[in-house]
Amino acid sequence: MIHPSTVLKFIDEHKGYGVFATEFIPKGTITYVKDPLEIEINEAHFESLPGYMQEHVEKYSYIDENGTRIISWDFAKYVNHCCNCNTMSTGYGFEIAIRDIFPGEEITDEYGLFNLTEEMGLYCDKPDCRKILKPEDFDAYGHLWDEKVKPALQLLPSTAQPLWSFIDRRVQQDVELLEQQPESYRSVLMLKYEPQKVKVLTA
Ligand SMILES: [Zn+2]
Numbered sequence: 001m002i003h004p005s006t007v008l009k010f011i012d013e014h015k016g017y018g019v020f021a022t023e024f025i026p027k028g029t030i031t032y033v034k035d036p037l038e039i040e041i042n043e044a045h046f047e048s049l050p051g052y053m054q055e056h057v058e059k060y061s062y063i064d065e066n067g068t069r070i071i072s073w074d075f076a077k078y079v080n081h082c083c084n085c086n087t088m089s090t091g092y093g094f095e096i097a098i099r100d101i102f103p104g105e106e107i108t109d110e111y112g113l114f115n116l117t118e119e120m121g122l123y124c125d126k127p128d129c130r131k132i133l134k135p136e137d138f139d140a141y142g143h144l145w146d147e148k149v150k151p152a153l154q155l156l157p158s159t160a161q162p163l164w165s166f167i168d169r170r171v172q173q174d175v176e177l178l179e180q181q182p183e184s185y186r187s188v189l190m191l192k193y194e195p196q197k198v199k200v201l202t203a
Contacts, residue, residue: 001035002076004162006107014123017078018106025101028155031087032076032095033166034064041069063115065093065195081122082108083129089113090149091186092171093198094163096156098148110145112137113188142189150185153178 005023010016025031041049041057046069049057060077061069071077079087085108087095101107111120111133120133130137157179164172177184190197 001033001037001163001166002072002074002079003029003031003107006075008075008078011106015080017075019075019079021101021103021105021107023103025097025107026155026159027097027099028152028159029097029101030094030156030161030163030167031097031107032079033163034070034093035166037073039071039073041071043067062111063117065115065191065198067115067195079107079109080124081111081133082106082124082126083122084108084124084126085110088145088149088152089188089191090153091188091190091198092153092167092175094167094171096149096152098152112141113145113191115192138189138192142187142192145188146185149188153185154182 002019003025005021005025006019007022008017009020011018041061046054046057057069057071061071064070086097086099086101086105087107088098088110089095095109115138116133116135118135122129122131122133153175156175167175174184174186186197
């Protein structure tokens, strides 16, 4: 489920649709949670689909920490990648605003955190664009991504959280623990290497 203060807009023929903020969304706000209505497609199901449906699944899904393809029932699936993104996945299973997002600004993500299985061309116009997303990006940039995610998580308790009730109780407790025990921080690398520790609300 995407943050409620967002809207889906058509950008252009090249980029297609994107998700935009309708209100100020401060750094530290949870912007996406995998909720019980998301469509989960395992590998066997994916392989059984006709080619044209696999293309759609690949375009609109992300691959979670368990290797399952997730397609959001709402317009969270239209959030675009940007090499200078304003939201990122966390080792807690949800996504967070890593800087302040202003009304009218596009909500963007780091697709490198989505357990990519193959390379993906990029069309973003940022000067520091990586041009191609690679599965190895996770290892190359994971620690840099942690440097953006960790300070955002520390702001979480003092920030309004419309999606808080969709977070699993155990994950809520772990997030709350961060304030007293900063060393308990869960690296984004857990999404790849310790998936069993990334608990999100799935049932
Ligand atoms: Zn880029």
